[in-house]
Amino acid sequence: MRSPNPDLSASERSQKSTLGHVAKRAGVSPSTVSRILNGTAKVSAAKQAAVEEAIAALNFRPNPAARSLAGGRTMSVGVLTQFIDSPFYGEALRGIEDVLHVNHYVPLFVSGHWKVNEEEERLTLLQERKVDGIIVLTGKLSDDVLEEMSHQLPVVVTGRHIQIPNTHGIVFDDFRGAKLAVRHLIGLGHQRIAYISGPLDHVDAAQRLEGYKDELQAQGLPFDPGLVIESDFQESGGYKAMNSLLASRISFSGVFAANDQMAYGARLALSRAGFRVPEDISLVGFDDLPHSAFTLPPLTSVRQQVYEIGAMAATAMMSLIKGEMVTQPPVEAELIVRESTRRALR
Amino acid sequence: MRSPNPDLSASERSQKSTLGHVAKRAGVSPSTVSRILNGTAKVSAAKQAAVEEAIAALNFRPNPAARSLAGGRTMSVGVLTQFIDSPFYGEALRGIEDVLHVNHYVPLFVSGHWKVNEEEERLTLLQERKVDGIIVLTGKLSDDVLEEMSHQLPVVVTGRHIQIPNTHGIVFDDFRGAKLAVRHLIGLGHQRIAYISGPLDHVDAAQRLEGYKDELQAQGLPFDPGLVIESDFQESGGYKAMNSLLASRISFSGVFAANDQMAYGARLALSRAGFRVPEDISLVGFDDLPHSAFTLPPLTSVRQQVYEIGAMAATAMMSLIKGEMVTQPPVEAELIVRESTRRALR
DNA sequence: TTGTATGCGTTATCAT
DNA sequence: ATGATAACGCATACAA
Numbered sequence: 001m002r003s004p005n006p007d008l009s010a011s012e013r014s015q016k017s018t019l020g021h022v023a024k025r026a027g028v029s030p031s032t033v034s035r036i037l038n039g040t041a042k043v044s045a046a047k048q049a050a051v052e053e054a055i056a057a058l059n060f061r062p063n064p065a066a067r068s069l070a071g072g073r074t075m076s077v078g079v080l081t082q083f084i085d086s087p088f089y090g091e092a093l094r095g096i097e098d099v100l101h102v103n104h105y106v107p108l109f110v111s112g113h114w115k116v117n118e119e120e121e122r123l124t125l126l127q128e129r130k131v132d133g134i135i136v137l138t139g140k141l142s143d144d145v146l147e148e149m150s151h152q153l154p155v156v157v158t159g160r161h162i163q164i165p166n167t168h169g170i171v172f173d174d175f176r177g178a179k180l181a182v183r184h185l186i187g188l189g190h191q192r193i194a195y196i197s198g199p200l201d202h203v204d205a206a207q208r209l210e211g212y213k214d215e216l217q218a219q220g221l222p223f224d225p226g227l228v229i230e231s232d233f234q235e236s237g238g239y240k241a242m243n244s245l246l247a248s249r250i251s252f253s254g255v256f257a258a259n260d261q262m263a264y265g266a267r268l269a270l271s272r273a274g275f276r277v278p279e280d281i282s283l284v285g286f287d288d289l290p291h292s293a294f295t296l297p298p299l300t301s302v303r304q305q306v307y308e309i310g311a312m313a314a315t316a317m318m319s320l321i322k323g324e325m326v327t328q329p330p331v332e333a334e335l336i337v338r339e340s341t342r343r344a345l346r
Numbered sequence: 347m348r349s350p351n352p353d354l355s356a357s358e359r360s361q362k363s364t365l366g367h368v369a370k371r372a373g374v375s376p377s378t379v380s381r382i383l384n385g386t387a388k389v390s391a392a393k394q395a396a397v398e399e400a401i402a403a404l405n406f407r408p409n410p411a412a413r414s415l416a417g418g419r420t421m422s423v424g425v426l427t428q429f430i431d432s433p434f435y436g437e438a439l440r441g442i443e444d445v446l447h448v449n450h451y452v453p454l455f456v457s458g459h460w461k462v463n464e465e466e467e468r469l470t471l472l473q474e475r476k477v478d479g480i481i482v483l484t485g486k487l488s489d490d491v492l493e494e495m496s497h498q499l500p501v502v503v504t505g506r507h508i509q510i511p512n513t514h515g516i517v518f519d520d521f522r523g524a525k526l527a528v529r530h531l532i533g534l535g536h537q538r539i540a541y542i543s544g545p546l547d548h549v550d551a552a553q554r555l556e557g558y559k560d561e562l563q564a565q566g567l568p569f570d571p572g573l574v575i576e577s578d579f580q581e582s583g584g585y586k587a588m589n590s591l592l593a594s595r596i597s598f599s600g601v602f603a604a605n606d607q608m609a610y611g612a613r614l615a616l617s618r619a620g621f622r623v624p625e626d627i628s629l630v631g632f633d634d635l636p637h638s639a640f641t642l643p644p645l646t647s648v649r650q651q652v653y654e655i656g657a658m659a660a661t662a663m664m665s666l667i668k669g670e671m672v673t674q675p676p677v678e679a680e681l682i683v684r685e686s687t688r689r690a691l692r
Numbered sequence: 693t694t695g696t697a698t699g700c701g702t703t704a705t706c707a708t
Numbered sequence: 709a710t711g712a713t714a715a716c717g718c719a720t721a722c723a724a
Contacts, residue, residue: 018717029695034719042693061474065420066717068411069700084439084455090431097430097457106475109430109455111443128407129452235640264640271642294581294610296617296642364701375711380703388709412701415716 017058026054037062068130077317078108078126078134080119088259088287088306089137092158095310096135103318105132114202116140127152133317138203154320156313159203168316168326170309174204177302177333178211179218181256181284184300184335186219189344190254190282193221196241196266198233198258205233208258208286226250231262238265246273253281253344260285260292260301267295267340278342288336297339305331363404372400383408384418414476423663424454424472424480426465434605434633434652435483438504441656442481449664451478460548462486473498479663484549500666502659505549514662514672516655520550523648523679524557525564527602527630530646530681532565535690536600536628539567542587542612544579544604551579554604554632572596577608584611592619599627599690606631606638606647613641613686624688634682643685651677 019037023030028047035041036051043051054060068074079096081089093109100107108131112119119139126134127149134149138159149155150166162169185193195212198205209228216223229244231237238257242265245252255270257263263285267277277283277297285292288303312328319326365383369376374393381387382397389397400406414420425442427435439455446453454477458465465485472480473495480495484505495501496512508515531539541558544551555574562569575590577583584603588611591598601616603609609631613623623629623643631638634649658674665672 019719020717030718031696031720032694035694038719040719044693047694063415063717064475065411065414066700067719069409069415069702070717070719071700074411084443085433085436087431087433090436093430094457097455106454106456106471108452109443110452111440125452129410235637239640261637264637268640268642268644291581291607291610291637294585294614296614298614365703366701376702377704377711377713378709381710384703386703390709393710409701412716413703415718416701416703417716418703 017060019060019062021058022051022054022060025058026050073132073321074130075104076106076108076129076131077314077321078110078123078129078131079137080110080112080122080126080134080139081137082112082114082139084109084111087261087289091306092137092310092313095307095312096314099311099314099318103314105318107135112139114140120145123149133321135313135317137313140201154317156316156320158309158313166320168320170313170316170328171330172204172207172304172309173331173333174207175211175214177286177304177335178208178256178258179215180333180335181286181302182212182215183219184337184341185254185256185282185284186215186221188254188282188341190252191221191344192224192227192252193254193256194227194245194250194252195229196238196245196255196257196262197228197230198262200230202233205258212256224250227252231258233259233261235261235265238262239269240265242266242269243273246270254284254341255281256284256286258286260287260289260299263292263299263301263340264295267299278340282341282344284341292336293338295340300338300341301336302333303336304333363406365406365408367404368397368400368406371404372396419478419667420476421450422452422454422475422477423660423667424456424469424475424477425483426456426458426468426472426480426485427483428458428460428485430455430457433607433635437652438483438656438659441653441658442660443656445657445660445664449660451664453481458485460486466491469495479667481659481663483659486547500663502662502666504655504659512666514666516659516662516674517676518550518553518650518655519677519679520553521557521560523632523650523681524554524602524604525561526679526681527632527646527648528558528561529565530683530687531600531602531628531630532561532567534600534628534687536598537567537690538570538573538596538598539600539602540573540591540596540598541575542584542591542601542603542608543574543576544608546576548579551604558602570596573598577604579605579607581607581611584608585615586611588612588615589619592616600630600687601627602630602632604632606633606635606645609645609647609686610637610641613645624686628687628690630687638682639684641686646684646687647682648679649682650679 019030019033023033033051110122119141133154136157147164155167158170160169197209200206213223229241231241257266275281285299285301288301292299292301316326365376365379369379379397443453456468465487479500482503493510501513504516506515543555546552559569575587577587603612621627631645631647634647638645638647662672
């Protein structure tokens with residue numbers, strides 16, 4: 001356990017030696033070193049060993065900028081998310097980071113803030129930075145700009161099926177997840193189920209609403225538009241939405257919120273109005289945020305394997321960069337039943 | 347509102363033109379273009395205009411890799427955080443991203459996972475990538491490695507005072523924040539205040555504990571080690587901690603949790619044990635996470651201006667990079683009183 | 693298999 | 709004030 005080269009100070013060690021130095025020390029040409037680094041061609045075992053020794057001794061690290069300039073890769077992939085601190089996508093970012101890191105890639109995170117023009121601006125920013133590929137976490141971009149982009153570099157996108165070359169799509173299990181939630185409530189005897197939706201121009205939100213409707217119909221229950229209210233995926237939005245629902249005096253015994261944050265807000269509004277969960281009203285959320293196991297009562301919610309999705313996206317990107325085909329199993333949402341739901345009265 | 351150059355396809359526009367092209371079109375030498383780009387020297391107004399025209403027409407963007415190679419800047423700053431999806435530091439990341447973006451810089455986020463060796467590994471990774479500066483969000487690194495690094499590039503670090511050149515420290519208001527929380531409880535008549543601490547090898551946790559002790563003493567109350575329990579900053583940790591406290595049968599009427607997540611866990615444990623908040627027990631958290639305004643009951647908590655701290659860190663970094671001095675006002679924590687605290691009985 | 697020569701796009705050092 | 713020209717560190721087409 002000693003440092004690589006005690007003769008050098010830490011600062012010198014960090015970024016002094018170049019491929020040329022390695023070549024000289026190993027008694028070979030720079031190109032040979034390069035070949036070994038990239039596995040571009042076969043080299044004799046002897047030279048191979050000599051070069052590896054030199055690399056270790058000099059603690060050599062290829063300069064990414066030089067690599068990039070020389071036409072090679074930047075060893076970085078751009079990641080377009082909406083908010084870097086999103087409680088939902090956060091786990092996906094972690095999955096991406098982990099997978100990229102073991103592949104010696106780094107993520108370049110940029111945020112689109114759910115605004116198409118910002119998303120596009122950030123995308124060109126990523127291209128200027130010469131990233132080797134781009135992962136798009138949902139967002140509002142049209143398929144066209146993604147296709148356009150895929151001519152330049154590999155693209156992985158979540159939230160939509162996409163069937164174009166050099167591109168891979170990973171869909172969340174929103175539709176089925178929503179059906180699971182509704183089915184659970186109906187199974188408990190709830191007939192009137194309010195739905196607090198996310199912004200319908202988000203694909204996630206739209207799909208979840210479809211799931212809600214579809215399961216209602218599948219179970220032979222009528223769809224009552226009065227039970228549906230569109231909100232913003234925020235706690236405050238859920239709070240307001242529930243107050244509107246309450247004010248409308250429409251009757252319901254179950255509530256399905258399109259994400260946990262809105263469920264939290266709704267739950268507080270219910271409490272302020274004197275309703276108990278789950279004694280009076282059953283409540284189901286979506287996303288199963290880490291907090292949800294510790295809310296009062298612990299929240300029944302639909303879990304998406306968000307970390308997994310991030311990891312899969314990064315894995316797919318690695319494949320695309322290598323020019324490999326990618327086939328991945330679909331991710332499946334699952335219902336986590338906790339204490340916010342209960343059999344309907346009567 | 348027309349696109350910059352209709353003759354070019356979107357793909358061509360994105361990254362074809364180079365500084366050389368601009369020079370040719372403007373009828374000047376590449377050096378002149380470079381000078382204009384960097385403001386390195388004076389140029390005649392005529393050429394200035396010609397070059398700017400060419401830049402716009404060709405939609406030219408300097409290649410960061412080439413810039414970096416030539417010894418210039420990468421226009422990127424490394425950000426060492428612990429978990430990319432931390433609910434606490436997340437806002438800081440957003441602050442950093444926003445400020446960097448308006449300065450045409452991009453953040454390179456890496457995660458140390460609260461492990462010294464990982465932090466160091468990620469740091470050298472950042473240096474290899476030739477970032478122009480590094481922002482360290484707390485972590486467990488020794489001051490020495492930061493100083494060593496500051497010889498190479500500007501460093502901004504949160505969580506500690508630091509007095510070395512090319513470096514700037516921003517401290518969280520942990521000590522005072524904790525005092526505020528305790529003072530509030532004492533002011534409500536609570537004499538026995540349990541404290542659920544974070545891991546004491548985190549600076550934040552250590553400072554908060556100091557604040558707890560200090561305020562107790564300032565108010566003439568005894569410090570009872572039996573009332574303090576060390577946990578892990580997680581919901582599950584808070585839950586277990588509270589159960590331990592309860593099992594020890596020590597008496598208390600107020601609880602101060604070193605962060606909101608542990609407060610959530612503690613609150614659930616209290617509920618399961620039949621204690622009501624705030625009727626039986628008053629509870630205060632720390633961090634004021636977005637969720638905390640919507641928990642049941644809404645949680646009294648100490649708010650840190652985490653977004654601001656991120657923004658300040660980035661602003662400081664911009665100054666350091668320009669070689670300017672940085673002086674910033676301290677950030678101040680404030681107590682947000684909600685419904686989880688109430689006057690002590692009797 | 694291995695070495696040589698060039699070029700990638702920019703900045704920096706000289707001249708002029 | 710401005711223009712050649714040489715690095716910067718690496719990959720690669722071309723030779724050998």
